[in-house]
Amino acid sequence: MSEMLFYPLAASVCIFAGLAVTQKNVFHCALYLAMVLLSIAGIYFYLDAPFLGVIQILVYVGGIITLFVFAIKLTAHIEDKVIRQTSQQWVPSLMITGILLCVLFRFFSQNPWANPNLGKPTTLAQLGNFLMTNYAVPFEFISLLLLAAMVGAIVIGKVKK
C-alpha cells in the first residue's frame, strides 16, 4: 500500500466526519459515519493491521451502523428534518473545540517524535497467540460484557404490555 493512498483516505475521514456532525438529517449522518468508518478501516490496512480493518468493517460498519439505522427509523419524526439540529450553544462549543484543535495541532507539530523504528508487521497468528496468552483474562471479560449488554438491551427494549 503506497503512502499516496493514506492522504485521500485521511481527507475523506475528515470530510465525512465534518458532515456526520453537522448535517440536519440524522439518517444522512449515520451514512456519513459509515463512510468515516470505512476510510478508517482503509487506514488500518495501511498500518499493517489487516485483521483490525476487517473487524472494523464487520463489527462497526456492518453491526453498529445498521443498529443506528434501525434506531433512526424507529424514532423517525416527520418534523425532525425541518427543526434546526444544533442546540443553541453551538457557538461556545465551536470555540472550545477550535481551541482544543489548535492546542493539539501546535503540540503535535512542535514536538519532535522519536524516529520510527518499524518492526516486522505482525501476522494474524502472532496476534491470535498474543491475544490468547497475554490478554486471556480481558478477552473473557469482553465476552461477559457483550453478553450483559445484549441482555440489558433486550430488557430495556421490551415493550411493556
Place this chain on the structure above:
Amino acid sequence: MHIAHYIPLFPFLAFVINIFVGRRLKIGSAYLAVGTCVLSFLCSLKVWQGFLQGERSYSLGTWLLIQGKPLDFGIIVDPLTIMMLLIVSFIGTFILIYSIGYMHDDPRFSRYFAYISLFMASMLGLVLADNFILLLIFWEGVGLCSYFLIAFWHERPAAAKAGIKAFVTTRIGDTGFLVGMLLLFFTTGTFHFSDFQFLRGPEPVLTLAAILIFAGAIGKSAQFPLHVWLPDAMEGPTPISALIHAATMVAAGVYLVARCFPLFAAHPAALQTVAVIGGISALMAATIAVVNNDIKRVLAYSTISQLGLMMLGLGVGGLSAGTFHLMTHAFFKALLFLCAGSIIHAVGIQDIRQMGGLFSKMKVTSVTFCIGALALAGVPPFAGFWSKDEILLTAWNNHHPVLFAVALLTSLLTSFYMARLIFLVLFGKPRSELHAHESPAVMTIPLVVLSVFAALAGFIGSPLKEATGAYEGSQVMMLASTMVSLTGLGLAYLIYIRQMALPQSLLMSCQGLKQLLLNKYYIDEIYEVVLVKPILRLCQGSFSFDMKIVDGLVNGVANVTQFCSGVLRRTQTGLVQNYLLVQVFGVVLLIMWLLKI
C-alpha cells in the same frame, strides 16, 4: 455629744411618713412637717450652743474604699454651717406655716409637704457634709426636690418643662463640679474640706479645679451662663419660690464657694472669675428686672442680681461680706416672695401693670412688702444696707474699682426696680377692678416675723466677722451707698407717681433697649437655637444613623448572601449538554496548562 447629724434626719422622717401615709393625715402632714422643722431649728440652736463650748466636726464612718484609701463621711461644725443651719430651719419653719394657708385647698396637699420636708432634709444635710461626695449627694437631692416642687402643678405643661429645664441646667453645672472634684482629688488626694488649709501656692491644675467647682455653684445659684432656669422656676407655688429659689437652695452655690474659700483664696485667678461672673450676673439681672412686668419674675431676677452681688463680695476676698449678705438676703427676699405670694393669692394675677392701689386693701402685706423692699434697696436702717455696704467697702479696700462701680450701679438699679414695684403694685389708683382682701392670719404672721428680722438682721453683723476680721464701716462709704439708694427711689417716684414728662420721654427714647431687656437679652432664644435645637437634631441624626448605617450594614450582609445564592442557583440549568460543555472547557484548560502551551 453629737446631735448635728440628727438635724437632717427629722425632716427626712417627716418625708417618709408623708409620702406613704400623707393622704390620710390631711392637715396632719403639714403640722408634722412644721414640727420636724422646728425640731431641726432647736437642734441647730443646740449645736450652736455646743459650738460655743468648743465642740468641733466629727466623723461618722467609712462609706467607700477609693484607690485603697477609706473615704469616711463626717459632719462639719463651724460658724458658716451654723449660720446656714439657723437660716434654713428658721426661714423654713415660717415658710411652711405660710404654705399651710397658701396650699390648703390643693388636692395633693400632703405630697407638697412631703417634698418640702425632703428638701429641708437635703438642704440641712448639704450644709453639714464635710466632704465633696456627701455634699454632692445632698446637692443633687436639693436639685431633685426643686424639680419635684417646680413641676408640682404638673397639669400645666409650662411647669413640667420648667422643672426639667431647672434640673438639666443645674446638672450641667454639676458635671463641671464632678470633674473639678475628681481633678482636686487626684492632685491633693482628698475629698475633705478640712484639708484645704494645707494648700501651698497657686497651681494651674488646682485653679482649673476651683473654677470647675465654681461651675457647680454657677449652675445651682443661677449665675450668668446657667441662670435661665430660675425665672422659669417661678411656675412652682410661691412659698417654694420663697424657700428654694430665694433663701436656701440658690444660696447653696454661695455656701459652696464660701466653704472652699481657702482653695479659692490660694488661687487668685479662680477668685477673679468668681468676682467677674458675679458682677456680670448682678448687672445683667438688675437691668432685666427694671423692665419686667411679672411680679415673681422681677423678684427672681432680683435674686439672681443679689446672688451675683454675693459672688462679687466673695470674689473680692470678702468672705464675711459675702456670707453676711447671704444671711440678710435670705430674710428679706423670702419676705418679698411671701408678700408677692399673698398678693397673688388675693388678686389672682401676676402682671403688675394691672395691679395698683393695693395699699388700702391689704394693710399688713403692703407694710411688710415695703419693709422688705427698703431692706433690699439698701436704705440705711434696714438689713440690706449693712451687708451691701460691707461688700462695697471690701470691694473698694481690696482695690477692685471696676467691680466697685458695678456693685454701686447694681444697687442703684436694685433700688429703682424695687421702688417701681412698690409704686406700681401698692400705690397709685387701681388700674383694673380687683377685689383684693387681706390674706388669712396663718399667712400674715410669718410676714410680720420675717419683716422684723429683715429690719434688724443688719445689726447682728456678719457671723464670720470675728473669724476673718472685717473692716470697720467707713462713714464715707455708708453715705455713698445711702445716696445711691435714695436717688434710685427718687427716680422711680418721679416716673411712676408724678409721671414727670422728662423721665417719661427719656424712657420712651430708648425703646430698642427696652425691647432688648424685655426679652431677657434673648438668652433663652440663643440657648434654644445654639444648644437645644442642634442637640435634638443630633439625637435624631444619630438614631437614624443607627437605624440606617449600623442596622443597614447588618441587613446588608444578609441581602448580599441572598443575592449571591440567587446567582449561583441559575447555573444549574438541568441540560446535560451545558454541563458537558463546562466539563470540556475544564479539560481544555487542563490540557493547555499541562502542555505549557
Place this chain on the structure above:
Amino acid sequence: MIPILSTLIFLPLLGAIIIFCLPPRLEKSIRFLSLLVTGVVLAVSVCLVMHFDPAVGGASNSMQFVEYHPWLHNLHIWYFLGVDGLSLPLVFLTALLGFLACLSSYEIKERVKEYFIFYLLLMTGMIGTFLALDLVLFYIFWEIVLIPMYFLIGIWGGPRREYAAVKFFLYTLAGSVLMLLGILTAYFLSTPHTFNMLQLGLSGFDLRWQIILFLAFFLAFAVKVPVFPFHTWLPDAHVEAPTPVSVLLAGVLLKMGGYGLLRVCFPIFKAAAFVLAPVLAMLGVVNIVYGAWVAFAQTDFKKMVAYSSVSHMGFVLLGAASLTVTGFNGALLGMFNHGIITGGMFLLVGVLYTRAHTRELNRFGGLTNSMPFYAFCLTFLSLASLGLPGLSGFVGEFLSLVGAFKPYPWLVVAAGIGLVMTVGYFLSMIGRVLLGALNPKCVPYVDMNTRELVTIVPLMAIVLIVGFYPQSVLNFQQEAMQGLAHLFKL
C-alpha cells in the same frame, strides 16, 4: 459537703425536666413549680453569699466552693466550677432577677409549658456561665443560653419577633464562633495544654498572640456587652421580647459580656490588655455618649431603656479599661446595679404594657394621678438610672469615673456630657409619661396590683441600700478586684 455550685446550676435543669413530663393543661402547677425552683435557686444563692468568705483573696487561690472533676479527660477538659468576688454578685443578681421575672411571667398565657421549660434552661445556662472556670465549660454554658433565648423571643415576642430572634441569635453566634477559635488557639499555645482559666492566666503568651486572642474574645463579649458597632440587636431583641424575658436579657445577658471581659480577657491576656485599654476606654465613652444621644430620640419606651442600657454598659467598659482597683470595682458594681435598675425598669414597662398594649411614649400622659404607686416607682428607678447621687446608679458610675480619671481625664469629661444627656432623656420620658395633663386614653388604667409590687419593691430596696451603703456589696468583691488590679500594677 454538698456541691453547692452544681446544685445551683442543675436545679433549674431538673425543674425543666420535671415540667417536661407534666401534661400541658396543668398550667397552674407548672407556674407554681417553676416559681418554686427559681425560689430555691434564690435561697441557695443567698446562703452561698452568706457562706462566702470575703477575706479569701490573692491571685492564686481566690476561688471558693471549688468543684474540680475530670470530665473529658483525654481532651484535658475539666468540670471546674468556682466562685469568687467577681462572680458572686452576678450569680446573686441572676438568681434574684430569675425569681422576680418568673413571678412576673404570670401574664404569659399561651403555651405555658414550653415557656417555662425554656425559661429554666435559660437559668441553667446563665448561672453556669458565671460559675464555669474551664473555657470549654464556659463556652458550653454560653451557647446553652442562646437557644432558649432564641425561642423565648421568637415565639412569645411582639410583632417582629422572628426578625429580632434571628438577629439576636446570629449576632451572638458570630461572636461566640470567634471565641471558640480563641479558646482552641489558647489551648494549643499554652505550654501544658489546658483550658483552665487560672492556669492560662499564669502561662505567658507572646504579645502578638495575646493581642489576637484578646481581640477574638473581646469581639464575642463586645456583642453581648453591646459595644458600639455591635449593639443593634439589643433594641430589636428588647422591643420584641416579652417583659420577663427582656428583664433577664437586660439584667443578666449583658453582664455575661462584661463578666467575660473581667474573667477571661483581662487576667489571661495581660500585656494585650495594657496595649488595648485606651481603645476599650474610647469605645466605652462612645457607648455612653452614643447611647444617650440615640435614647434621646426614641419614642418607644422599651427601645429607650434598651439604649440607656447601652449607655450604662459604656460606664462599665470605661471602668474596666482603667485597669485600676477603683475602676474594676466600678465596673462590677456598675454591672450589678445596672442589672437591678434596668430589670426594674423593664418590669415597670411591662406593667404599663399589660394595661395599654402599646409602648409609644406619646400615648401616655399625667399618670401620676391615676397610678400614684406606679409613678413613684418609675420616678425612683429613673432617678437611680440617671445616676442621682444617693442611689445605687451613681455609685457604680462614680467609681468608674474616679478609676478612669487618672489615665483618661478627657474621656471622663466626655462621659460627663453623656451624663447630662442621660438626665435629659430620662426626665423628658418622665415628663411625657407621668407629668402633664391626664391623657384621656389612659383613664381606665388601674394602679399596680400586689403581684407587680412584689416584683418591684425588693429591687427598689436593693437600689436604696447599695446607694446609701455601697460597702455592703463592695467588700464582697474587694479581694477579687484587688487580685485583678494587682496584675496590672507592674
Place this chain on the structure above:
Amino acid sequence: MIPLEHFCLLSAFLFCAGIYGALTRRNAIGILISIELILNAANINLVAFNKYLGTNDGLGQAPTVPSGQVFALFVVAIAAAASVVGLVLIIAIYRHAKSLFTEGFHLMKE
C-alpha cells in the same frame, strides 16, 4: 514514510469533530454518532503508535508486540456494547417522551 504526526493530527481532528458533535447535536442519536467518532479517533492513535513504536529492542528485528491492535479490538467491542445500550435507552426515552430533543430531558432539574 508518513510521519507519525499526521496520524495524530488526523485523530485530533476526528476527536474534536466528535466533541463538537456531542456538544451541539440536539438529536440523541446524533450524540451517539459523535461518540463513535471519538472512539475511532482513539483507535487510530492506538494502531498508529503500535506500528511506529512497536518493537522494544530498537533494531526493528523483533516482531512488534501487537498490544496496540489488541487494545483497539477491545475498544471496538466496548464501543459496540455501548452504542447498543445507548440506542436502546434512546428508544425507551423516545417511547416515553415522544421526542428526542435534548432540551426536553431536564427532569433531573426539578
